[in-house]
Amino acid sequence: MNTVKESGVGQAIDRVEGHLKVTGKAKYASEFPVENKVYAQGINSTIAKGEIVSIDTSQAEKQDGVLKVITYKNAEKLKTFDKEMTAIGTDSIAPVLQSNKVNYYGEYVGLVVAETFEQAQYAARLVKFEYKKDPSAVIKFEESRSKAYTPNNGSNYSRGDMQKGLSEADMVVEQTYNTPIEHHHPMELHAIIASWENGKVMAYASQQMVDDATIAISSTFQIPKKDVRVVSAFVGGGFGSKLNLERHAIMAVMAAKIVGRPVQVTVTRTQMFTNTGMRQQNEQKMRIGAKNDGTLTALSHETLSHTSTNMEYQEPCGMVSKMLYNVPNNEVTYKLIPMNIQTPFAMRAPGEATGSFALESAMDEMAWKLKMDPIDFRIKNDTQTDLHENRPFSSRLLVECLRIGADKFGWKDRKMEPGTNRKGNWLIGYGVSAASRNSPYQKTYSKVILDLEDDGKVHATIQMDGTDIGTGSYTIIAQTASEYLNIPVEQVSVELGDSNFPVTPGSGGSWGAASYCNGARAACENAVKGLKDNRNIPQDEDVALAELLKRNQIKTFEAEGMAEPSKEFEEYSVFSFGANFCEVWVDKDTGMYRIKRMVNVGSAGKILNPKTAYGQIIGGLTMGAGMVIAEKTQVEPNFGNFITRSFADYHVPVNLDMANIDVVFLPEEDKIANKMGIKGIGELGITSVAASIANAIFNATGKRMRDLPITPEKLI
Ligand code: MOS
Structure with missing residues (x-):
């Protein structure tokens, strides 16, 4: 069937849900027309640490349309953490409004429920809080180093002997790299519409991981998981x-119970700075030792970050330093300062995005010290074994990424000596960096429903609780069903994001594509196998799906499937790899610079759809560029609020900032990773981009930029 060749796995088809999105028919969480719905607005604290001493809700309660003002005084008792510094996870409880204690500026201290959104917003401003401020609030990272502790998550690591490695080195690079607080600002604000019926919760919520969201709601409210949808x-x-699941969602569920009506909470853009996670500030100290011939002898990566005063999150910045290069002596350590700022959490490529800025900048510094080409230096220290896990990589084409990228980019034209490539006022520089990103794959269930239509064609519906966070999940799952059922993609529907559907790990950590597609594959394979077994048709006999249903004398058939990592998977380290190349032009007088072009070469297993995959990589490159040119969340040092709290002051790249981008995927299928040969790409694209730009700036100017973002005044 030649149609399948056009729509199956690997084809660059348009997004199957694209028309729904551009015509406004795709319903986002806050768009479901739930009857009798009311609106709620969260109120944020205006101190960083202390206690609420009084609350006056009288003005707010008098307003038209106001149904309820909820504070710690009348909130439902929820499950709270049993210990201080609980590690935050994707299914963590999210207790809120449980006491008069304030832990950070912007923490929710109340919620107003009203008939309309405007009434709720207005009345929220009329609730008066009086606070007793605790002057011991920790809001200055630089002045709080002495408070740092080693996190309890056991992620400190060493192999070999770092001191011995350094003593064997001819050259040592020892530098510190700083990255600021950054915020993820998805276009869709966090939102939920929650309701209760007969003790059961129904929630339309903007979440990446549906199953974990049901766990968070059920465990916070202490109700059975099956009673949460x-x-x-x-x-x-x-x-x-x-x-x-963030706390606005729990407030909505609580409010719905209290007022007995569905409650919608849409977090404001400003609240997305204080209440929906962030990437924390990192101070990363790198030490690298190398022989004159470029052989690495030692590598250490020490990260100092911050967490909140009641929950622990450590971005694994040292991840890349443990596995990317062939270095016998290696040390990775972490320290955290508890601060009166919200708990940080995962932001795209947590660990790699920031860790690779430090590692790949330091590698460039060492190459320069050694007077070696930075690509040759990396290739010299390549390894096919993950020395951290002490097992082989399932596949690793990093050297190929570097070589092919160099060729495509025209690396041979790079001048070794900074400041020697000039065009008028412009100083031109080339930079390179290597990228790696763990490529996990997790147990995924899926269901397929086959219907033989009157026109003789089979329509397939795939269901799973996985999500499409803009990445293209709907499309690649439809392509997978098309491939394994041998029907055109037009005859496939994909239904996602409902906890009534089979359980998946959700979208995160770059495991979505491999997990979802292998889950769908398993269901489709089981369907075909079941239909053949029922009629004693040999499995290798090629029978069209419609014919199979006819021979079974049925019009509809359902099958479930499950995919999970094989034993072999566990014996290998499965990572995606890549290389970033970048050309920047720096104005020698003003420090203004332009990213002129970028080349990204990725080795990420089977590419399911080059169009959506390309979107993932250019999105990642843009976010990586954002780290360098603009992104920084500034903490106000007296009160602990963020100074940057809208898009007017938190800058992200726009089209004019971005370069000509060339993305190349190496043809690859990693059958150790999973049956379909898929690896992750969602986070590979952002990884090490920042270093490639900073390295290009060094090559242009001779100025080493170790603090992000690199704003023009730093280059004068
Ligand atoms: Mo990703 S930071 O796991 O969405």
Whole structure:
């Protein structure tokens, strides 16, 4: 059937849900027409640490349309953490409004429920809080180093002997790299519509992981998981901020119970700075030792970050330093400062995005010290074994990425000596960096429903609770069904994001594509196998799906499937790899610079749809460029609020900032990773981009930029 060749796995088809999105028919969480719905607005604290001493709700309660003002005084008692510094997870409980204690500026201290959104917003401003401020609030990272502790998550690591490695080195690079707080700002605001019926919760919520969201609601309210349904059919971006269930969602569920009506909470853009997670500030100290011939002898990566005063999150910045290069002596350590700022959490490529900025900048510094080409230096230290896990990589084409990228980019034209490539006022520089991203794959259930239509064609519906956070899940799952059922993609429907559907790990950590598609594959294979077995048709006999249903004398058939990592998978390290190349032009007088072009070469297993995959990589490159040119959340040092709290002051790249981008995927199928040969790409694209730009700036100017973002005044 030649149609399948056009729509099956690997084809660059348009997004199957694209027309729904551009015509406004795709329903996002806040768009479901739930009857009798009311609106709620969260109120944020205006101190960083202390206690609420009084609350006056009288003015707010008098307003038209106001149904309820909820504060710690009248909130439902929820499950709270049993210990201080609980590690935050994607299914964590999210207790809120449980006491008069304030832990950070912007923490929710109340909620107003009203008939309309405007009434709720207005009345929320009329609730008066008086606070007793605790002057011991920790809001200055730089002045709080002495408070740092080693996190309890056991992620400190070493192999070999770092001191010995350094003593064997001819050259040592020892530098510190700083990255600021950054925020993920998906276009779709966090939102939920929650309701109760007969003790059961129904929630339309913008979440990346539906199953974990049901766990979070059920465990926070101490009700059975089966009594919670979460629907997250379309998600307008997540980037990690929607991995876990945030507290606005719990407030909505609580309010719905209290007022006995469905309650909608849509978090404001400003609240997305204080209440939906962020990437924390990192100070990363790198030490690298190498022989004169470029052989690495030692590598250490020390990260100092911050967490909140009641929950622990550590971005695994040292991840890349443990596995990317062939270095016998290696040390990765972490320290955290508890601060009166909201708990940080995963933001796109947590660990790699920031860790690779430090590692790949330091590698460039060492190459320069050694007077070696930075590509040759990386290739010299390549390894096919993951020395951290002490097992082989399932596949690793990093050297190929570097070589092919160099060729495509025209690396041979790079001048070794900074400041020597000039065009008028412009100083031109080339930079390179290597990228790696863990490519996990997790147990996924899926269901397929086959219907023989009157026109003789079979229509297939695939169901699973997985989500499409803008990544293209709907499309690649439809392509998978098309491939394994041998029917055109037009005859496939995909239904996602409902906790009534089979359980998946959700969208996060770059495991979505491999997990969802292998889950769908398993269901489709089981369907075909079941239909053949029923009629004693040999499995290798090629029979069209419609014919199979006819021979079974049935018009509809259902099958379930499950895919999970094989034993072989566990014996290998499965990572995606890539290389970033970048050309920047720096104005020698003003420090203004332009990213002129970028080349990204990725080795990420089977590419299911080059069009959606390309979208993932250019999105990642843009976010990586954002780290360099603009993104920084600034903490106000006296009160602990963020100064940057809208798009007017938190800058992200726009089209004019972005370069000509060339994305190349190496043809690859990693059958150790999974049966379909898929690896992850959602986070590979952002990884090490920042270093490639900073390295290009060094090559242009001779100035080493170790603090992000690199704003023009730093280059004068
Ligand atoms: Mo990702 S930071 O796991 O959405």
